[in-house]
Amino acid sequence: xxxxxxxxxxxxxxxxxxxxxxxxxxxxxxxxxxxxxxxxxxxxxxxxxxxxxxxxxxxxxxxxxxxxxxxxxxxxxxxxxxxxxxxxxxxxxxxxxxxxxxxxxxxxxxxxxxxxxxxxxxxxxxxxxxxxx
Numbered sequence: 355x356x357x358x359x360x361x362x363x364x365x366x367x368x369x370x371x372x373x374x375x376x377x378x379x380x381x382x383x384x385x386x387x388x389x390x391x392x393x394x395x396x397x398x399x400x401x402x403x404x405x406x407x408x409x410x411x412x413x414x415x416x417x418x419x420x421x422x423x424x425x426x427x428x429x430x431x432x433x434x435x436x437x438x439x440x441x442x443x444x445x446x447x448x449x450x451x452x453x454x455x456x457x458x459x460x461x462x463x464x465x466x467x468x469x470x471x472x473x474x475x476x477x478x479x480x481x482x483x484x485x486x487x
Contacts, residue, residue, distance in 0.1 A: 365413035372406030375399045388453040389446050397439040404431055448473075 382395030408424045415421065446452060447462055448469045454460060 361413050361416070365410040368406045368410030368413065372403040372408075372410060375403030375406065377403075379403060388456060389451045390443055390453075391456070393439045393443050397435050401431055401435050404428070 376399070379395050379398075379400035382399070383392050386392045386395055405428050408428045412421045412424045415424075443452075444462075448466060454463075
């Protein structure tokens with residue numbers, strides 16, 4: 355077996371494994387019960403699946419320009435997916451979009467009362483445009 359054939363077999367394995375991980379992430383988005391579980395499914399296995407697909411493509415293409423592009427795609431995915439998931443989770447926390455009975459540690463619970471109090475104060479304030487002059 356030549357080196358090219360071996361690299362093609364490894365590339366095919368990476369492509370299949372990455373596709374299966376991405377499929378599992380997609381199924382988990384539909385099946386998981388709450389927002390935080392779905393965010394975990396969207397961030398962890400999907401990113402690993404994409405990285406495996408990119409590795410498979412890099413092993414198959416084997417040119418400098420293609421590998422550089424694939425490395426940049428992987429780096430941007432690693433930099434943006436966890437941050438986006440974190441920000442969506444933080445934004446959804448005060449809106450009761452998560453199941454608190456599934457949380458092991460709830461570090462934001464102390465701040466939740468402050469957020470709700472500020473929202474209640476903002477809702478009670480009259481609209482400045484509606485005031486008579």
